[in-house]
Every structure is written in structure tokens, then in C-alpha cells.
Amino acid sequence: MGHERIGFLPRTKHWKAIIDQLAEFDDNNESLAQIAxxxxxxxxxxxxxxxxxxxxxxxxxxxxxxxxxxxxxxQIDFLKEHGYVVDENLSLFSLVRSAKSLITTENGSLEFNKIVRDAILQTITAYERNNRDDQLSLFREQPSSVWSKIGSGAVFCELARSFFAAFTDRYLKYYLEREAASSINDYRSIEVFSKKLSEQAEAISHHAFETSKIMQSFAAGWYNKYAKDSIPSTKEIIDFLRVSFGKMREELRREADEL
Incomplete structure (x- = not known):
């Protein structure tokens, strides 16, 4: 596909460094290792x-x-044909409403579905905020030009990376809290750990964003091959997800080896 090869990524704050900061909640290194x-x-x-x-x-x-x-x-008619509930201005509010109606689950976990959906909402909200000249507003009086300029591999890889980063960020925090609850035996230590986790929230978010970089160039190449003129098939979407999550999974494996 001709995409750039990216090796293991340097980070401002490695997973081990984040865990070391959390260590202050307790002197029990064994509990910390179990959580990490x-x-x-x-x-x-x-x-x-x-x-x-x-x-x-x-x-x-x-x-x-x-x-x-x-x-x-x-663009508006095309989106409506594919189930989006958008207004004529393609406002952020209508895109958020569309995401909530389209990203649903029949048999999966509702808790997990919310994590995925919230990651998408963060992605589109951040993109509009970062690409608007005027102040962000959910209710627009004039049509937005932001979403009419996203039909390229470069923009798609930016959106995809943002989604993977937001998803990873939420999942790391979710599992940290869950592992802490099962590894820490007293309520006070759990409270202290939760406080330390909140203090490290920005570092975890940055870690997730840097980890997601490993799939960014692949996303651009995939889009230009499979989504240049039409919506890819479900199989092609699954293939994209398989490679992207595989890259990030390998990066997390390296993090585990460093602990």
C-alpha cells in the first residue's frame, strides 16, 4: 500500500513512568504490579x-x-441516505445525534458501546473545534465548511487516529480502575489510588495518543485504496480494524515487557 513504516515509538511519558507515579498510593509493589x-x-x-x-x-x-x-x-442527501440524522447546516449537534443513533449494539455490552460511542463523539467534537475559525457552537446559523473538506486520506487518518487514541485512553483508565478494585484490599487505598489516577489522566491521554500514531499512515493508505469513491464493505472495514488494532496491540505488548 506504500504507507510509511513506523517502528516502536518514543514517548514523553512511558507506561512504566505513569505506573511509577501511581505507586505512591501504596507501598505494596506487588499490588501495583498486578494492576499494571x-x-x-x-x-x-x-x-x-x-x-x-x-x-x-x-x-x-x-x-x-x-x-x-x-x-x-x-453531501447532506448522501448522509441522509446512509442513516445520518443531519440538518441542512451539517451542525455538530446533528452529527452527534447521528452518531448516537447509528453506533448501537444489539447483543454487545452497553457499557462497551458507550466507550466506543463517546470516543467518536470526542473525535468529531475535537475536529470541528480545531478546524473552525470562529467559536464552536452546537447550533449554527450558517452552513459549516469544516465537514465539506474532509474527503481525503490525510483527514481520514487524522480522524482515525483521534478515535483510536480516545478509545485507548478510555479503556486504559477503565481497566486501571477495575484492576485496582480487585487488587487493593482496603477502601482508603482505593480512594488514594483513584485520586492519583485522576492526577495522571493527562499523561494517560498523551500515552494513548502517541500509541495511536503507529496506525496513522496505514489509515491514510487504506482510505485512498478502499474509500476514495465509495464506502468500503464490512469486510474491508474489519480488515482495517484488524491491522490497526494489531499494530497497537503489539505496541502495548512492548510496554508490558518493559514493566
Whole structure:
């Protein structure tokens, strides 16, 4: 596909450094090791099944469809034909509403579905905020030009990376809290750990964003091959997710080896 090869990534704050900061909650290094290893183990295991998850497939399709729509003669009509509930201004509010109605699950975990959907909402909100000249508003009086300019591999890889970063960020924090609850025996230590986790929230978010870089150039190449003129098939979307999550899973494996 001709995409750039990216090796293991340097980070401002490695996973081990984040865990070391959390260590102040307790003197029990064994508990800390269980939390750190358990978190990465669960995230890696989850990433193995993510390419086939209904919510994740719908989330990626949501981004791809939105991007492809920018190349259509009538973007609004194209989106409506594919189930989006958008207004004539293509406001952020209507895109958020569309995401909530499209990214659903029949048989999967509602808790997991919310994590995926919230990651998409963060992605589109951040993109509009970062690409608007005027102040962000959910209710627009004039049509936005932001979403009419996203029909390229470069923009799609930016959106995809943002989604993977937001998803990873939420999942790392989710599993850290869950592992802490099962590894720490007293309520006071759990409270202290939760406080330290909040203090490290920015570092964890940055870690997730840097980890997601490993799939960014692949996303651009995939888009230019499979989504240049039409929405990719479900199989093609699953293949994209399989490779992307595989890259991130390998990066997390390296993090686990460093602990």
C-alpha cells in the first residue's frame, strides 16, 4: 500500500513512568504490579477481538461515511441516505445525534458501546473545534465548511487516529480502575489510588495518543485504496480494524515487557 513504516515509538511519558507515579498510593509493589500487568493484559486481549465488535465496526463506518460524503455532489442527501440524522447546516449537534443513533449494539455490552460511542463523539467534537475559525457552537446559523473538506486520506487518518487514541485512553483508565478494585484490599487505598489516577489522566491521554500514531499512515493508505469513491464493505472495514488494532496491540505488548 506504500504507507510509511513506523517502528516502536518514543514517548514523553512511558507506561512504566505513569505506573511509577501511581505507586505512591501504596507501598505494596506487588499490588501495583498486578494492576499494571492486569491492565495491559486486558487491553491487549480486548484489542484482539475489537475488529469484529459491532460497535467498533459501526464507529469506523461512521467516520468513513462522513469522509466519503465530502466528495459527493450533495453531501447532506448522501448522509441522509446512509442513516445520518443531519440538518441542512451539517451542525455538530446533528452529527452527534447521528452518531448516537447509528453506533448501537444489539447483543454487545452497553457499557462497551458507550466507550466506543463517546470516543467518536470526542473525535468529531475535537475536529470541528480545531478546524473552525470562529467559536464552536452546537447550533449554527450558517452552513459549516469544516465537514465539506474532509474527503481525503490525510483527514481520514487524522480522524482515525483521534478515535483510536480516545478509545485507548478510555479503556486504559477503565481497566486501571477495575484492576485496582480487585487488587487493593482496603477502601482508603482505593480512594488514594483513584485520586492519583485522576492526577495522571493527562499523561494517560498523551500515552494513548502517541500509541495511536503507529496506525496513522496505514489509515491514510487504506482510505485512498478502499474509500476514495465509495464506502468500503464490512469486510474491508474489519480488515482495517484488524491491522490497526494489531499494530497497537503489539505496541502495548512492548510496554508490558518493559514493566
Amino acid at each position: 500487568n492486569g491492565t495491559l493484559s486486558n487491553v491487549k486481549k480486548t484489542y484482539g477481538s475489537m475488529p469484529y465488535d459491532e460497535s467498533v465496526i459501526k464507529a469506523l463506518k461512521y467516520l468513513v461515511t462522513l469522509s466519503v460524503s465530502a466528495k459527493k455532489e450533495n
